Amino acid sequence: MKKVRIGILVSGRGSNLQAIIDNIEKGVLSAEIAVVISDLADAYALERARNYNIPGVHISAKAYKSRRDEYDAHLVRELQNHEVELVCLAGFMRMITPTLIKAYPNRILNIHPALLPSFPGLHVQKAALEHGVKFSGCTVHFVDEGMDTGPIIIQAVVPVLDDDTEDSLSKRILLQEHKIYSRAIQLYAEDRLRLEGKRVAVSGYSVDSLDFLINP
Ligand code: GRF
Helix, strand or coil, X not given: CCCEEEEEEECCCCHHHHHHHHHHHHCXXXXXXXXXXXXXXXXXXXXXXXXXXXXXXXXXXXXXXXCHHHHHHHHHHXXXXXXXXXXXXXXXXXXXXXXXXXXXXXXXXXXXCCCCCCCCCCCHHHHHHHHCCCEEEEEEEECCCCCCCCCEEEEEEEECCCCCCHHHHHHHHHHHHHHHHHHHHHHHHCCCEEEECCEEEECCCCCHHHHHHHCC
């Protein structure tokens, strides 16, 4: 099967990057990581990339100050130089601009540690606990110009327990993130995602095939 060439944008520890690398190595994800790009020089994710001889690039935001679209134009050049087909945001802590979205229309994914459209933005596990929700989870979605508002591809649900802390809930969610991000990329690679307005239809999905999402 053809491997989709992905570019992964990161800012931090890169555990989602690691899960994608592991799933590629296990042969369950038909993808090739063409480049990992970080806005922070000391992101541990860049070291993970180096460990696997994956090109790692640091594009500092400092030179661009508030010119976010110029920063994104630089990102696009780098992604195109590496012949990236699909862009995956994995803990990339910058809002992207139309410059990037127009260069990769419906070809940018993001993972978010909550069940969107509830709890977009930052510190969402804390917000979920404060709100007293009984379930939380994570979402992989296409990126549009809003903050965590794009069409939803896949979600996983986890219970929220009475004695959860932000840390314990985050860890429970992260385990699911590591599964569903690769699932979403694989669905893209298999050309099984169809955008229908705000919805993403996933061909070949049945209740049975969703079991792992319902019983994480
Ligand atoms: C994850 O929780 C992801 O959902 C959010 O940022 C975090 C990144 O973690 N967007 P990591 O760098 O992949 O470990």
